[in-house]
Amino acid sequence: MTIQITKTFSLLLAGAALASLVAVQPVLAASPPDTLVEGFAFDDIISVDPGEAFELSTAEITGNCYSMLVRLNPDKTSEVVNELAESWSVSDDKLTYTFKLKPGLKFASGNPITAEDVAFSMERAVKLDKSPAFLLTQFGLTGDNVTEKAKAVDPTTFTLTVDKPYAPSFVLNVLTATVAAVVDKKLVMSKAKPVTPTDKYKYDTDFGNDFLKTGYAGSGPYKVVAWKANEAVVLEANPNYFGEKPKLKRVIYRYMKESASQRLALEKGDIDVARNLEPGDMESVSKKEGLKVTSAPKGTVYFISLNQKNADLAKPEVREAFKYLVDYDAIGETLIKGVGTIHQTFLPTGQLGAIEDKPYKLDVAKAKELLAKAGFKDGLSVTFDVRNIQPVTGIAESFQQTAAQAGVKVEIIPGDGKQTLTKFRARKHDLYIGQWGSDYFDPNSNAETFTSNTDNSDDSKNKTLAWRNAWDVPELTKETQSALLEPDSAKRAAIYEDLQKKVLADSPFVIIYQQVEVAGYSDKVKNFKLGPSFDTNFVYTVSKD
């Protein structure tokens, strides 16, 4: 369906080009002056409980409505800065982290923020064991020991004890993730519902999960007032916020799925910001008077991967040949223009140790030579699972054409996103095109998935990207783990550089580009910026003329 839409859409563009010859009326502002209205396709939100949510759109909501101990420094993303914490220190054995809280801070409810709330927030996230819980449990926290390992020593002192002497940069980066957002214990527990314990869930309370799915108990610049699936998310300024007060009273994210619809509503002033513009609409918005565009690279990389269960694709020459069969230049200039930049290493720009090497370009002759060496002088045939959404469909079609020049016959199998992902996770694909977004702003997030595969058997519990492509790499796995325990940031960065070079040379991953998030906005909106991660897409600095 999406493909069809895209096709009809290009027809529309042709029509639009004709129609735009008609004189344009002046833009009328219809959105209220104290409210920021964003058009946003937030289909992915399933809950706004920070202990449960792990979706990109929710990260933005949580980032604006909750506070954490520490935050990513938006201007220098390899650093963290304090938020609720006044200071932090780590013990000599690198196992215990002590955080001193700023005194006198309050939640939106008026309750004081204490170390008790911080400890409770970690406890409930670990015990609820929802999607983002692994971020905390990877430090050795479990439902049984979390109250011991993450505890309030006194009202302003919180300590966290980890199980291995991890690099402090790693621990702090993880604590900037939204799962570590601090919730109001008093409020949450007053709304908690009793649960009958089972062997799967051992606790007699839901820790307020049911309430927080659509409710709010934080201390950020804005409060979540309402989330109506596929309709709207409404934020209102938090009068008790401890920092600089937000400039606007309200922020409304209006659910709008179509890029073309967003562009129209933006041009008419019914929305102030359009968040899901496709390249064509982006370009026309950028040329329109009264409108502006902004962009920021995000921690997501797109790749084509080769399943090593397929004996043909497992040959090293084939892996290398495929890297020469992508027309990077053409893709960069057309298909991903404005939404991505060509990037060939697995660490997104901005993360510790990320390198910008781009050794590959389209070279059919070289690929042919490599394929001949692998015994495929007359080419080979593979299937390619592609989700029917742009720009991946376009990239897949481009790859199909360039690969054909080297005698590689690619059969594209289009599918819905969740459908292709299900197949990929079952290792039943030949080629797959997908993306990986960093779970937290630390190189380990991507390294762990691209370069570690602790158990290559079919029933492995650790289904990393390396596993999903049956890439069995014990040495790289060890190297990835060693980086985690390297306390010296420079040495740690060096290990990641080495890993990236190895993946670039020999892996079954053809990494193509890094995502750039774009937004079009009205020039009445001041200070609108997209952050380096989804939870740093702040709206509280925004004002309107």
Add this chain to the structure above:
Amino acid sequence: MTVTASTAGRRRARSTKILFDVGRFLVVLITTYLGLLAVTFFIGRVIPIDPVLAILGDRAPASAIARVRAEMGLDLPIWQQFLIYIRQILSGDFGTSVLTTNPVLTDIARVFPATLELATFGTLIGTIVGIPLGVLAAVKRDTLIDQAVRLIGLIGYSIPIFWLALLCLLLFYGKLDWVAFPGRIDIAYEYTFTPITQLFLLDAILQREWDVAWDVFRHIVLPGCLLGYVSLAYISRMTRSFMLTELGQEYVVAARAKGLSERRIIWAHVLRNAAVPLVTVIALSYAGLLEGSVLTETVFSWPGVGLYITNSLQSADMNAVLGGTLVIGSAFIALNLLSDLLYRTLDPRTRAR
């Protein structure tokens, strides 16, 4: 004596017949529902999407995946899952939607009025404009007017509504500023206006909030007219063909011979007879619109059933899909019943029997 006895006997015969009719109707109803449920349920289970993936996302640990799979009963055999589901439905529990985390019935109660309002608007337009057009085409058969009506119908039939919707949006909203967008109501009113029936236009009029009513009208008029156009295309073509059949009947010749005016013959006699099958056509077209026009709802950010079910289907959110299908199925059945009833009123022959 004999007279009363036979009346009583006839009465008894009639009440058994009614009982029999009701019984037959119930059997048909139950089998329809069971079939509907079974087909949707099994299609939902064979689509190659892992529903746990939809709930937990791609990054969840293996332990959490196993837990949710057990919670959802996905580790049981399919027939057992189906029985459990039927039992839940019978006790009025439609389950909880994965995507919205609300009970499915709450969700549907929220999205259905939006679709109902839009579909009703569309059907009204389709009927009010479509029938006269069809009559006109039949009466002026093979003239330029007939060709024009055919062309209008053909265009409504064959142009992709998605494309037409965007184009109209560009023209009437973007250039001319005649209509409002996006959604059902302006943000400014969203906080001050409290709907009663959730049919915003009706609510606003009932509460005499004329500025709200105007705003709601400006929101609904474009998607409503677009759906109306699609339904008009169908209704006018069917009207034309029914009219042509009736115009060839002998009673028309008789009426003409009696010297009735042509206008009276067409509107009072021919249309009255053509109206009988037309009722079914209109009901079907209405039911079709009630399914929610996915593309129209997507373009206009209209929070209706079509958008809800499509989104749910793409996430393998089966409770929501099944619940939505049941509601639409019920609407279909109800409309069929209604058209049956209207049939009886319009056609005296069916009443007598």
